[in-house]
Amino acid sequence: MTRLTGKAPNRRRWWWLLLVAALGTACTTVFTTQLTTPVAEALTKGQALLGKKTVLAIVAHPDDLEWYIGGTLRRLSDNGANVQVVVSSDGEKGPNKIDAPDLAAARRAEQAAAGAINGYTHIYSLALPDRGVAADPRFLPEVERIYNEVKPDAVFVFDPSSPALPYLHVDHQGSAREFLKFWNTLGANKPPVYLFQTRRPDVAVDISGVIDTKVRALAQHVSQNGGSGSGMKGFFAGSGKQVGVGYAELFRELDSKE
Numbered sequence: 594m595t596r597l598t599g600k601a602p603n604r605r606r607w608w609w610l611l612l613v614a615a616l617g618t619a620c621t622t623v624f625t626t627q628l629t630t631p632v633a634e635a636l637t638k639g640q641a642l643l644g645k646k647t648v649l650a651i652v653a654h655p656d657d658l659e660w661y662i663g664g665t666l667r668r669l670s671d672n673g674a675n676v677q678v679v680v681s682s683d684g685e686k687g688p689n690k691i692d693a694p695d696l697a698a699a700r701r702a703e704q705a706a707a708g709a710i711n712g713y714t715h716i717y718s719l720a721l722p723d724r725g726v727a728a729d730p731r732f733l734p735e736v737e738r739i740y741n742e743v744k745p746d747a748v749f750v751f752d753p754s755s756p757a758l759p760y761l762h763v764d765h766q767g768s769a770r771e772f773l774k775f776w777n778t779l780g781a782n783k784p785p786v787y788l789f790q791t792r793r794p795d796v797a798v799d800i801s802g803v804i805d806t807k808v809r810a811l812a813q814h815v816s817q818n819g820g821s822g823s824g825m826k827g828f829f830a831g832s833g834k835q836v837g838v839g840y841a842e843l844f845r846e847l848d849s850k851e
Contacts, residue, residue, distance in 0.1 A: 626757050626843070630795040632836045638846065639798040642747065642787065643668055647675040649745035651736060651772055653726050653764035654684035655704035656814040661789045662749055663711055663807040664800025664829070665842050670712030671803070677743045679717045679736060680704055681768055684817075686723040691816045699816050707813040710806065727767025737775055746784050748776070752791035752845055765790065773847075780849075787844040794843035797832075801839035804829065 628635055648669055652658050658666065658678055670676050683697035693699040701718060708716050717739055721729045740748075753769040769788070776783060787796060800807060804826065812820055826840070833841040 626792040626794065626832075626835075628795065628797075628835060628843075629793050629845075632797070635795055635797040635843075636799065636836055636838075638796040639841075639844075642796060642798060642844070642846075643672055645669065645674055645745075645747040647677070647743060647745050648747045648749065649677050649679070649740060649743050650749040651679045651681070651768060652751070653681050653762065653768050654723065655680055655700040656684070656707070656811065656817050657765070658704075658713075659707050659711065659807065659811040659814065660825070661751075662842055663707075663810050664803050664840065665749075665798045665844075666713065667711050667803045667806050667810075668798065668800065670714075675743075676711075676713050677715050677717070677739075677745070678708070678713050679719065679739055681719045681726040681732060682721045682723040682764065683718065684723050687816075689816055690819050693816060696816060700814070703814045703816060707810040710810040710813065724762075724764055726764040727771050732768065733771050733775060736772055740775070748772070748784060748786045749789060749844075750786060752788035752793075755791055755793045755845070757790050757792045760790075776847075783849050785849070786847040788847065789842070789844055791843065791845040794845050796844040796846050797836040797838075798842050798844070799833070799836075799838040799840070800829065800842055801833065804840045 650658060650662060650666065666676050684700045685697035687696060689696050691699065704716060719732070719735055721732055726732055750769040750772050751765040753766040753773065756766055776786060808826060811825060812818065829840040829842065832843050833839050
């Protein structure tokens with residue numbers, strides 16, 4: 594009897610250890626960024642993306658473009674693409690690393706400086722309330738109007754359903770959900786959408802050749818990073834390592850069949 598009662602707790606302990614290990618594996622699978630297609634295919638799709646002629650990127654705040662997709666937008670511009678961007682708010686609620694009497698105006702100026710470095714054709718500043726973009730009834734009509742004027746052959750928005758963690762923002766995922774409601778009404782000939790800040794990417798763009806330009810554009814957002822973007826290189830090196838290049842930006846593509 595002594596041996597039997599001595600073994601039961603051990604069995605229970607092993608079952609708990611196996612359960613914890615299984616949960617850890619499941620959490621890693623669900624919550625980390627993982628390519629859903631072979632590396633070679635992801636890079637090939639990235640090259641196809643760089644062949645687009647007119648693109649529209651829709652973000653919530655100044656610095657979103659440069660942080661998440663600045664390298665890709667710079668490469669598109671270098672290839673002669675018409676790069677049009679929508680910045681939905683001026684990010685007036687911060688954070689704020691400078692003593693700016695008018696943070697909204699400061700951030701708008703920072704976005705203009707970054708856009709000039711990164712080669713954007715036009716910046717549409719909607720000046721909607723920070724942290725209230727998606728809920729604002731003016732957002733979607735304005736985006737629809739701009740979309741119909743630009744007639745893009747590719748659109749960039751945040752990933753609303755599988756965002757890369759840990760950073761989430763109501764304006765990021767919310768603005769993407771609102772745009773996709775409109776995109777889903779466009780029929781079979783609608784352009785592909787490239788979702789960024791995604792943990793389920795299937796497209797990779799090698800930005801190694803423009804990483805210094807990306808960092809310089811990002812550094813224009815002094816109110817957010819104190820005037821330095823160089824410390825952020827490591828993040829993009831991590832994405833590059835996943836696909837065997839120096840630096841990369843990753844996307845999930847939605848096409849007309851989705």
